[in-house]
Amino acid sequence: MPLILAIETSCDETAIAILRDDAMLASEVASQIALHAEYGGVVPEVASRNHLRTLRPVLDAALAKARIALPDVDAFAATRGPGLASSLMIGMSAAKGLAVGFGKPFLAVNHIEGHLLSPFFGKGGVRPAVGLVVSGGHTLLVDVTGAGQYRLLGGTVDDAAGEAFDKVGKLLGVPYPGGPNVNRLAHGGNPAAFDFPRSMLHSDDFAFSFSGLKTSVRYLLPKLVGAPLADVCASFQEAVVDVLVAKSLRAVRQLGRATLAVSGGVSCNTRLREKLAGACTADGIELLIAEPALCTDNAAMIAHVAALRLAAGEASELTCDIDPNLRLATA
Numbered sequence: 368m369p370l371i372l373a374i375e376t377s378c379d380e381t382a383i384a385i386l387r388d389d390a391m392l393a394s395e396v397a398s399q400i401a402l403h404a405e406y407g408g409v410v411p412e413v414a415s416r417n418h419l420r421t422l423r424p425v426l427d428a429a430l431a432k433a434r435i436a437l438p439d440v441d442a443f444a445a446t447r448g449p450g451l452a453s454s455l456m457i458g459m460s461a462a463k464g465l466a467v468g469f470g471k472p473f474l475a476v477n478h479i480e481g482h483l484l485s486p487f488f489g490k491g492g493v494r495p496a497v498g499l500v501v502s503g504g505h506t507l508l509v510d511v512t513g514a515g516q517y518r519l520l521g522g523t524v525d526d527a528a529g530e531a532f533d534k535v536g537k538l539l540g541v542p543y544p545g546g547p548n549v550n551r552l553a554h555g556g557n558p559a560a561f562d563f564p565r566s567m568l569h570s571d572d573f574a575f576s577f578s579g580l581k582t583s584v585r586y587l588l589p590k591l592v593g594a595p596l597a598d599v600c601a602s603f604q605e606a607v608v609d610v611l612v613a614k615s616l617r618a619v620r621q622l623g624r625a626t627l628a629v630s631g632g633v634s635c636n637t638r639l640r641e642k643l644a645g646a647c648t649a650d651g652i653e654l655l656i657a658e659p660a661l662c663t664d665n666a667a668m669i670a671h672v673a674a675l676r677l678a679a680g681e682a683s684e685l686t687c688d689i690d691p692n693l694r695l696a697t698a
């Protein structure tokens with residue numbers, strides 16, 4: 368069983384994972400959230416400098432945890448894109464350097480594919496499913512027929528789901544990042560207190576739109592003086608969740624799939640998990656969602672895709688460059 372070491376530095380997390388087959392020997396994530404919080408968002412230059420500074424200690428920590436040494440590694444992988452160019456460059460250069468230094472294969476991995484396949488990790492392998500990727504940068508519904516075989520069903524026409532959470536969090540004065548904090552504040556709130564729009568809920572496609580929802584929160588704000596923040600957060604969250612659940616389930620039914628695989632940072636959302644679980648149980652659909660640590664950015668999902676590619680006899684050229692705008696390769 369090959370030993371894979373993967374590096375993920377597409378945004379503000381410096382992450383390194385070591386995998387042997389389906390066993391995760393280490394998955395270290397150094398978050399920069401505290402550094403970027405004072406700016407209310409990720410500052411690329413700050414992120415890049417910190418990847419450089421943190422990479423070595425994170426690597427040492429991962430090796431120690433996995434109880435292996437660098438010469439034991441059979442292949443080195445890194446996130447190629449999408450993401451911030453100056454951040455991607457750090458992880459890709461490091462992985463290429465290690466691959467050259469130790470004379471091992473190098474694999475460049477698509478970050479979205481990492482998320483998309485993460486729910487299958489340790490759950491019996493990739494199988495036909497509808498994949499919902501909901502992160503800070505992406506909201507996609509994908510027909511998955513196997514590893515590397517994807518058909519795009521639809522995506523957001525404006526903001527990604529996580530982006531909507533983060534922007535609304537900012538509007539409400541909630542600390543960065545908005546997603547987890549809006550989720551936390553929504554606990555105990557009344558999800559029916561405000562009737563926010565469910566954009567494109569009934570559209571005859573698999574597209575999403577979240578910017579109108581964000582705008583309606585903005586318009587409502589001046590009238591909300593005194594309204595419990597928990598009610599606003601719960602109502603906003605409910606609008607996002609309702610659309611994600613309805614469209615995902617419709618896709619599963621329409622395609623006749625048995626499995627829904629949900630991934631990306633927003634899949635940590637407790638209300639989304641609750642409503643998806645209820646809807647899937649009611650419809651006899653298998654719901655795959657990774658544990659929260661594997662939903663937000665991590666390197667285990669990158670190592671997982673690299674392992675699948677390596678098993679299929681694939682590797683990347685060392686000339687393969689980062690691509691900040693990389694898209695999921697779909698049919």
Ligand code: KG4
Nearest residue numbers: 502503504529546547550632633636663664
């Ligand atoms: O997958 P991820 O870590 O990074 C990207 O590839 O974008 O996703 C980060 C996004 C952020 O927008 C964050 O606010 C959102 O996921 N997020 C959440 C929750 N946890 C993270 N959104 C809603 N509820 C959560 N519990």
Ligand code: ZN
Nearest residue numbers: 482502663664
């Ligand atoms: Zn991500």
